[in-house]
Amino acid sequence: MNNANKRLSPSEIKTQLAQSDTTILEMIQFVFGSVLKRRGLVILNVALLTLMAILNFMVPQFTKNVIDHALMTSNKTILYQNIVWLISTTIILGIVSFASTYMMQMLSQRAITDLRIDTYNFILKQDFAFFQDTKTGDLMVRLTSDISNLQMLISANTFGIIGNIFTFISVLGFLFYQNWLLALLVSLTFPILFITIRFFRGHIRESFSNVRYAQSKINNQLQSTLTEIELIKSYTTEQSETQKFETLANESNDYSLSATKWQAIFQPLVTFINTIGTAIVLLLGSLFVMNGKMSVGDLVAYLAYVAMLQDPIRSFSMLMNVFQTAQVSYDRIKNILSYQPTILEVAHPLEFPNPLQKNINFEDVVFDYDTGTNIALKGVSLTIPAGKTTALVGRSGSGKSTIIKLLTRMYDRTSGLITFDNQDVQSFRLTDLRHNISVVSQDVTIVDGTIADNISYGSENVTTTDLWQAAERADIAEFIRQLPDKLNTAVGERGVKLSGGQKQRLSIARALLKDAPIVILDEATAALDNESEKAIQRALDNLMVAKTAIVIAHRLSTIHKADQIIVMNNGLVSEVGAHDILLRKAGIYKRLYDAQFE
Known part of the structure; x- marks a missing residue:
C-alpha cells in the first residue's frame, strides 16, 4: 500500500501536523491557485495597492511643507494649498482603499467557495473504507473551520503585503537619501525583529496545531452524542458523556491558552522593538534639529516615514499569526487531499448488461479488510442466476455482507474474479x-x-x-x-x-x-x-x-x-x-x- 492511501490514526495525524515540512510558499501557491483564475481582478487590485502606497508616501510631505514653509514664512497660500492637497489625497486614498478591499473580498469569497466545493467533491469521491477510517466531526472541521482559516490568507490585509513591500523599499531608500545615519540605526532593529519572528513562529504554529486537533475531538464527540442520543437516554449516561465532553473542552481550553500566551508575548515584543527604532529617530533627530542640521518639518516627516516603514513589519508580524493558523489548517486539508481512491475506474469501460441475461459469478474470491489480518472471504465460488x-x-x-460490498464495489476483491454475464465487475463504470x-x-x-x-x-x-x-x-x-x-x-x-x-x-x-x-x-x-x-x-x-x-x-x-x-x-x-x-x-x-x- 502506498503512502497516499495509508490510513492514519488521530494521534498519527496530530504528530504529522506538528512535524509537517509544509512551507508557507507551498500553502500560498495552493490557496492562490484559485485566485489566479481571475487574473484581471488580481492585476487591478495590485495596481490599486501600489497607488495606495504612493498616496501614503505623499501625505508626510504635505505636513512637512506646512511646518517648514507655511508656518516659518507665515504664508497662508502655501498653508491652504497643502491642507487642500492633504484632504484631497486622503479622500482619494479612502476611495482607492474601498475599491481594493471590496475587490479583495470578492476574490477571497469566490476562491474559498471554489476550494470548499472542490474539497467536498474530493471527499465524496473517496472509497467507502475512507469514511470508515475517518471521523465525521473531523471532516466537518476541515470543510468548515479549516477552510475558513485559509480564507484569511486571501484578505485585504494579506494582499496589502504587496503594497507594504513597495512602501517599505521606497520609504527605506528615501530615508537613506534624507539621512543615512538615522536610516542605518533604524535598520539595525530589523534583524532583531526577524530573529524574534523566527523564534515565535514554531511555538505559535505548534499551539494552533494542538487547538485544531482539540477542536476536531470536540466535534467528533458532539457528532457521536447527537447521533446516539436515544442510546444515551436509554442507559442514562448523560453524566458520563458530560464528563467526557468536559475533559475535551478543558483540553481545548488549555491549548487555546497556550496559543494565546505566545501571541500575547509576541505582539508587545514587536511593538517594543519598533518603539526602539522610533526613539532612535526622535533622539538623534531632535539633536540634529537643535544643531541646525535638520528642520522641524524634516523631523516630523522623518518620524512619519519611520512609522510607515514599521507598519509593513508590524503588519507582517500580525499576519504571521494568520499564516500560522492557516498553515495548520492547510496541513489538515492537505492530509485529506493526499488520499487517493483505491476503487478505480477502467480506461475503457464496458456497458453494463441490463437486464442481466445469465448470472453473477464468484470464482475463488478472497477478500481481507486489513491486508491479511481479517480474512472475510476465503476462496468463495458461487453462482447467482439472473x-x-x-x-x-x-x-x-x-x-454475507462482504459479498454484497464486493458486488457493489464498496471494496475490491483481494484475489479471484467476480463477473456479471461473464464480464468482470471492474470493467464497468462505477x-x-x-x-x-x-x-x-x-x-x-x-x-x-x-x-x-x-x-x-x-x-x-x-x-x-x-x-x-x-x-x-x-x-x-x-x-x-x-x-x-x-x-x-x-x-x-x-x-x-x-x-x-x-x-x-x-x-x-x-x-x-x-x-x-x-x-x-x-x-x-x-x-x-x-x-x-x-x-x-x-x-x-x-x-x-x-x-x-x-x-x-x-x-x-x-x-x-x-x-x-x-x-x-x-x-x-x-x-x-x-x-x-x-x-x-x-x-x-x-x-x-x-x-x-x-
Missing part, C-alpha cells in the same frame, strides 16, 4: 454498476427533507404520479395520505418522525422508483415486529418482481420461496440448494433453522 431469488444465510461474520443495483438494508438512511425527497432520492425527472405509484407498491401510500402535507411532509433529521417500518417502506419505495434490474435485500426485515414484517414483505415481493434478487436473511422463515439458498460459514460457501433440500441434508442450514424454531 431473474431468480438467491438467499445468503449464515452466522454473523460468515461473509456509476453504471451501482445504478443497476438497488440495496435495501436493515439500517435505513433517511435524508433530512420531505417524503417526496426520500422516495425520489437518486432518481431524475420524477413526476408526482411516479412517487405515488412507488408509494402504493411499497404499501406506504395510505400512511402518506393521512399526513397534513402528504408527499411534502418533512420527516425530520434521520427520519425521527417516522417509525422503523415506515422508514423501511420509504426505502423500498425509493428502490422501486429506481427500478434497478438487480435488487439486494440486506436483512431488510430483521429489526421489525411481525406485523410490520408482513406488510414490508409484501412491498419487498413487489420490488423483486422480474428482478435478480439477492437476500441476506436473518429470519429463515422469509426465504422459503427462494430459488436457491447459499449457506456461508466462516468465509466459505458451506451449502447450496433450495429450502427443502437443505433441510433434508441436515447440515448447517438445518441447525440454524431448528435453532430459530425451537
Whole structure:
C-alpha cells in the first residue's frame, strides 16, 4: 500500500501536523491557485495597492511643507494649498482603499467557495473504507473551520503585503537619501525583529496545531452524542458523556491558552522593538534639529516615514499569526487531499448488461479488510442466476455482507474474479454498476427533507404520479395520505418522525422508483415486529418482481420461496440448494433453522 492511501490514526495525524515540512510558499501557491483564475481582478487590485502606497508616501510631505514653509514664512497660500492637497489625497486614498478591499473580498469569497466545493467533491469521491477510517466531526472541521482559516490568507490585509513591500523599499531608500545615519540605526532593529519572528513562529504554529486537533475531538464527540442520543437516554449516561465532553473542552481550553500566551508575548515584543527604532529617530533627530542640521518639518516627516516603514513589519508580524493558523489548517486539508481512491475506474469501460441475461459469478474470491489480518472471504465460488431469488444465510461474520460490498464495489476483491454475464465487475463504470443495483438494508438512511425527497432520492425527472405509484407498491401510500402535507411532509433529521417500518417502506419505495434490474435485500426485515414484517414483505415481493434478487436473511422463515439458498460459514460457501433440500441434508442450514424454531 502506498503512502497516499495509508490510513492514519488521530494521534498519527496530530504528530504529522506538528512535524509537517509544509512551507508557507507551498500553502500560498495552493490557496492562490484559485485566485489566479481571475487574473484581471488580481492585476487591478495590485495596481490599486501600489497607488495606495504612493498616496501614503505623499501625505508626510504635505505636513512637512506646512511646518517648514507655511508656518516659518507665515504664508497662508502655501498653508491652504497643502491642507487642500492633504484632504484631497486622503479622500482619494479612502476611495482607492474601498475599491481594493471590496475587490479583495470578492476574490477571497469566490476562491474559498471554489476550494470548499472542490474539497467536498474530493471527499465524496473517496472509497467507502475512507469514511470508515475517518471521523465525521473531523471532516466537518476541515470543510468548515479549516477552510475558513485559509480564507484569511486571501484578505485585504494579506494582499496589502504587496503594497507594504513597495512602501517599505521606497520609504527605506528615501530615508537613506534624507539621512543615512538615522536610516542605518533604524535598520539595525530589523534583524532583531526577524530573529524574534523566527523564534515565535514554531511555538505559535505548534499551539494552533494542538487547538485544531482539540477542536476536531470536540466535534467528533458532539457528532457521536447527537447521533446516539436515544442510546444515551436509554442507559442514562448523560453524566458520563458530560464528563467526557468536559475533559475535551478543558483540553481545548488549555491549548487555546497556550496559543494565546505566545501571541500575547509576541505582539508587545514587536511593538517594543519598533518603539526602539522610533526613539532612535526622535533622539538623534531632535539633536540634529537643535544643531541646525535638520528642520522641524524634516523631523516630523522623518518620524512619519519611520512609522510607515514599521507598519509593513508590524503588519507582517500580525499576519504571521494568520499564516500560522492557516498553515495548520492547510496541513489538515492537505492530509485529506493526499488520499487517493483505491476503487478505480477502467480506461475503457464496458456497458453494463441490463437486464442481466445469465448470472453473477464468484470464482475463488478472497477478500481481507486489513491486508491479511481479517480474512472475510476465503476462496468463495458461487453462482447467482439472473431473474431468480438467491438467499445468503449464515452466522454473523460468515461473509454475507462482504459479498454484497464486493458486488457493489464498496471494496475490491483481494484475489479471484467476480463477473456479471461473464464480464468482470471492474470493467464497468462505477456509476453504471451501482445504478443497476438497488440495496435495501436493515439500517435505513433517511435524508433530512420531505417524503417526496426520500422516495425520489437518486432518481431524475420524477413526476408526482411516479412517487405515488412507488408509494402504493411499497404499501406506504395510505400512511402518506393521512399526513397534513402528504408527499411534502418533512420527516425530520434521520427520519425521527417516522417509525422503523415506515422508514423501511420509504426505502423500498425509493428502490422501486429506481427500478434497478438487480435488487439486494440486506436483512431488510430483521429489526421489525411481525406485523410490520408482513406488510414490508409484501412491498419487498413487489420490488423483486422480474428482478435478480439477492437476500441476506436473518429470519429463515422469509426465504422459503427462494430459488436457491447459499449457506456461508466462516468465509466459505458451506451449502447450496433450495429450502427443502437443505433441510433434508441436515447440515448447517438445518441447525440454524431448528435453532430459530425451537
